[in-house]
Amino acid sequence: MLAAARCSGRLRPARSHRHRAIRIALLLLSLLPVASAFAQSPQPGPLRVIQAATPGNPPIIDGTIDPLEWKNAAVASDFWLSAEQKAPAAQTEVLVLADEGYLYFAFRCFDANPEQIERSRFRRDKGLGFDDQVVVEIDPFHNHREISKFSVNALGTQNYSIAGGSPSKIEWKGDWQAAARVTQWGWTAEIAIPFEILKYRQEQGEFGINFLRYHHKMREWSAWADTTPQARLEQMGHLQLDLPDTDSKRNPLTFMPFVFAARNTFDKEGEFQDQLTTAGVDIRYEPNRNSTALVSINPDFSSLESQITDIDFSDNEKRTDDIRPFFEEGRAFITPDSDDELYFYSNRVPDFDLGGKYFTRQRASQFGILLTDDPFARKDLAARYRFEIDDTHQFSSMLVATDGDELDNELVMLRLKGKQESGVNYLLESGATATDDDAIGDGSSYLGALGWSGDYWWVDGRVDRFDAEFFPANGLQDEDTIGTEAAIVSSGYYRSYSDRTISEVEFSLSYEARDTLAGDTQRRVYYIGGSIETARQIRLGLFYNLGDYRPVAGTGRGEYADELREDDYWTYSMDFNTRSNWLGYGFSVSDGFLGGDDYRYVTGYAWVKPTQSTLLNVSAEQLDNFGETEQIVISGSWDYSRNSSLLFRFVKFEEFEFNRLAYRKSVSDGMDVFLVYNDDSGAETNYSMKLLWTFN
Secondary structure (H helix, E strand, O other), X not given: OHHHHHHOOOOOOOHHHHHHHHHHHHHHHHHHHHHHHHHHOOOEHHHOEXXXXXXXXXXXXXXXXXXXOOOOOEEEOOOEEOOOOEOOOOOEEEEEEEOOOEEEEEEEEEOOOHHHOOOOOOOOOOOOOOOOEEEEEEEOOOOOOOOEEEEEEOOOOEEEEOOOOOOOOHHHHOOOEEXXXXXXXXXXXXXXXXXXXXXXXXXXXXEEEEEEEEEOOOOEEEEOOEOOOOOOHHHOEEEEOOOOOOOOOOOOEEEEEEEEEEEEEEOOOOOEEEEEEEEEEEEEEEEEOOEEEEEEEOOOOOOOOXXXXXXXXXXXXXXXXXXXXXXXXXXXXXOOOHHHHHOOOHHHOOOOOEEEEEEEEEOOEEEEEEEEEOOOOOEEEEEEEEEEOOOOEEEEEEXXXXXXOOOEEEEEEEEEEEEOXXXXXXXXXXXXXXXXXXXXOOEEEEEEEEEEEOOOEXXXXXXXXXXXXXXXXXXXXXXXXXXXXXXXXXXXXXXXXXXXXXXXXXXXXXXXXXXXXXXXXXXXXXXEEEEEEEOXXXXXXXXXXXXXXXXXXXXXXXXXXXXXXXXXXXXXXXXXXXXXXXXXEEEEEEEEEEOOEEEEEEEEEEEEOOOOOEEEEEEEEEEEOOXXXXXXXXXXXXXXXXXXXXXXXEEEXXXXXXXXXXXXXXXXXXXXXXXXXEEEOOOXXXXXXXXXXXXX
């Protein structure tokens, strides 16, 4: 037939071949939507697996991806916007290598407008703001609970946090390398992470892994493993590799000694001293990569920046972060969640003379304990044990105790917590305290919660009960929950968009019914509120509180006033330049009736970075509720080199003024010098100097 066609002067395919070609074409056309869907929707996060290859020679970390250095690398691509369930505007590729000492990652960040890449932050470990940046998330135990994060921006500035918690000193928590370069088609970054700064089980043979990128111009956070809009850690990908034994290479001992000298200051006993000189040391011992012991001898807990809380009315104590290094190290082993602070709030522990801490992890079990001894012979203990039933369910218990001349208190807590793949989550918890004080006695607490979390919606129900005699001496308990029981229901919605007029929507509502154990109404509160953020970086918020409230009265625990007051107020807020690295400002106004009196609270703020190395921040507050109160805070910093900074802060509260000027300089590897000047109303001018050195 082919010969006959040629003889006729034209080539004509056989009829059956033509029909077959038509059928194939139709089949391909029918598959186009399917192929397009696969191209736009990557595999679920847990199905994403990458095998780390071995480099021929270790790559040089200079930001330039040399093809010869990275030729053996495995490639992770097809990033995804989990929050929006779509592909990002610009794609990213990650190259992965590993040898006996390091994990290596190289990022290719494609960008059609490289001249618009944002790269303003140059001070290491001070946050990267809204700079273009990439992040390596490592789940070293692959337990979907504690994540180490290593970030670098397009300038090469590094920022990181180690799973479990660690003080900020690089020489203490371990160093890593990174570099970045802007190219004609986007930018690149190279990262080298030593295995010796990670804790893991060598026999497990893989890490949980994810790679993230923030694209400043498009306001997009994209990721290699789709963790769903709920950001579920169990949806991370897998990095398969031969994990080395780093115990023999690890420096088991780390020392952080200090010398502190000051004029016109208070010592640990609370006595004023014209001159004070002291010294101490923190010592860390790591017998293996999964066990750590810490001894703190005469530590210095003075800090460059003390906590400033706002002046808005509150019936309860306001929480502040504890930045003392002793409590930062291994924090997740003692108080991993804010809920745990009901039982142990480390700010309750006074400055001490001697402290010890130990934490370890073995397979599915994790244990941490700390013990302190203060100048007045008070001893505090906190211990916590956690067992991971599976990837999303766990059991934990806690013991907290205080032993002193004026207080002898013990607390025990048990908790069962988990969530299902369907989004259903639960919490069962019980606590009990015992105190050598007839006025307080022994008491217990109970808490149960059941909820559901979807991609954008969530609902939650909770019941709790706190005996009046339940007394967590080292816990942060709201005073208006003592001797009460409650039922609380709440719901909310959150969604973000990168390419719409409205870029973020958030909404929540709740109702709380709380009664005293005597049967009186303590609280009936309705709350509804939400905010929207526009593509022009303006956030608008509107919130409403309405309800009855019975305040705490008297000196006894669980005693409440006779009157039931009505609270009814609105809060309006506006924030501008919400995604800017250079300028931001905003305000909020609350108006109505609170605490039995007219209530009006106005606060405004503004911050500006005139240059990469300077920052000025101003905030002002005015409260009108049982009288007027005002506060102004002005602070600023100048990082005139990568190793030197000058900071100041001015606070005016009513007729009082507080002034602080501080200077920090890294004089050599591991050694820092701090100089501080304080001039406060009604107090002697204070001068202090601290020399801190960290070494292995």
